[in-house]
Amino acid sequence: MRKVAILGGKGNAALVAAAMEHARRMGAMEWEVAGFLNDREPVGSIIDMFPVIGKTTDAKRLLDEGYWFVNAILRIDGNHERIAMFENLGIPDDRLATFVHPMAYVAPSVQLGAGCIIMPNVSMSPGTKLGKGCLMMVGSMMGHDNIVGDFCHIAAQAAVGSYLTIGKGVHIGLNATVKENLSIGDFATLGAGAVLTKNMGENEIWAGNPAKFLRYVR
Numbered sequence: 001m002r003k004v005a006i007l008g009g010k011g012n013a014a015l016v017a018a019a020m021e022h023a024r025r026m027g028a029m030e031w032e033v034a035g036f037l038n039d040r041e042p043v044g045s046i047i048d049m050f051p052v053i054g055k056t057t058d059a060k061r062l063l064d065e066g067y068w069f070v071n072a073i074l075r076i077d078g079n080h081e082r083i084a085m086f087e088n089l090g091i092p093d094d095r096l097a098t099f100v101h102p103m104a105y106v107a108p109s110v111q112l113g114a115g116c117i118i119m120p121n122v123s124m125s126p127g128t129k130l131g132k133g134c135l136m137m138v139g140s141m142m143g144h145d146n147i148v149g150d151f152c153h154i155a156a157q158a159a160v161g162s163y164l165t166i167g168k169g170v171h172i173g174l175n176a177t178v179k180e181n182l183s184i185g186d187f188a189t190l191g192a193g194a195v196l197t198k199n200m201g202e203n204e205i206w207a208g209n210p211a212k213f214l215r216y217v218r
C-alpha cells in the first residue's frame with residue numbers, strides 16, 4: 001500500500017482521509033492514509049482519526065521518503081493563493097494520489113487528472129475530463145462531455161450538467177445545479193443550492209435560483 005499525506009485538516013481533508021480508510025476496510029488496498037500536513041494544528045495532534053504529521057513545507061521531505069499526496073486545501077476566498085502555495089511545493093504529478101472510492105460510478109471514458117478524489121456515491125458520465133487535484137465530494141454528479149480545470153471542488157450532492165467548460169479552482173456549492181452548455185471562469189463560485197442557467201465569469205460568485213451575480217471572490 002502507498003502512504004498518503006493529505007494537505008489540510010478539519011473539513012475536506014478529514015473527509016477524504018475517512019473515505020480512503022473506508023475504501024481500505026472494504027478491501028481496496030491501494031492507499032493508506034499516513035496523516036495530514038497542516039500549518040495550523042500542532043504536529044502529533046489528531047484530526048478525526050489521523051495525526052498531523054507535519055507542516056505543508058514538510059511535503060518536500062516526505063516526497064523523498066516515498067509518500068504520495070492529496071491537496072484538500074481549498075476555499076472560496078483566497079483559493080488562488082492556496083492553489084499557488086500547493087503548486088509551489090513542486091510535488092510531481094506522478095506522486096499525487098488519484099483515488100476513486102469503490103462506491104463511486106466513473107464511466108470508463110472519463111479522464112481523471114493526477115490527484116483527483118472521487119468520493120462515495122459520485123456519478124461521472126462518459127467523455128468528461130477533470131484536470132488535476134479536483135475533488136468530487138459525496139453524492140455529487142458530473143455530466144458528460146465536460147472539460148474541467150485543475151483544483152475544482154464539486155461539493156456534496158451538486159448536479160453538474162453536460163457540455164460544460166469549467167475553469168481552474170472553481171467551487172460548485174452544496175446541492176447546486178448547473179445547466180448544460182455553459183462556461184464557468186477560473187476561481188468562480190456557485191453558492192449552495194443555486195441553479196446556474198447562465199455563464200459565470202472569472203472570480204465571480206453567483207447564488208440563488210436562478211443564480212445571480214453576488215460579488216467577486218476576495
Ligand SMILES: CC(C)(COP(=O)(O)OP(=O)(O)OC[C@H]1O[C@@H](n2cnc3c(N)ncnc32)[C@H](O)[C@@H]1OP(=O)(O)O)[C@@H](O)C(=O)NCCC(=O)NCCS
Nearest residue numbers: 076155172173174189190191192193194205206207208214
Ligand atoms: C454564495 C456564498 C459563497 C456567499 O457567501 P458570502 O459572500 O459570505 O455571503 P453572505 O452570507 O454574506 O450573504 C450575502 C447575501 O447572499 C445571500 N446568500 C448567500 N448564500 C446564498 C445561497 N447559497 N443562496 C441564496 N442566497 C445566498 C444571503 O442570504 C445574503 O442575502 P441578503 O444580503 O439579502 O441578506 C456562500 O453563501 C455559499 O453558498 N457558499 C457555498 C457553501 C458550500 O457549498 N459549502 C460546501 C461545503 S465545503
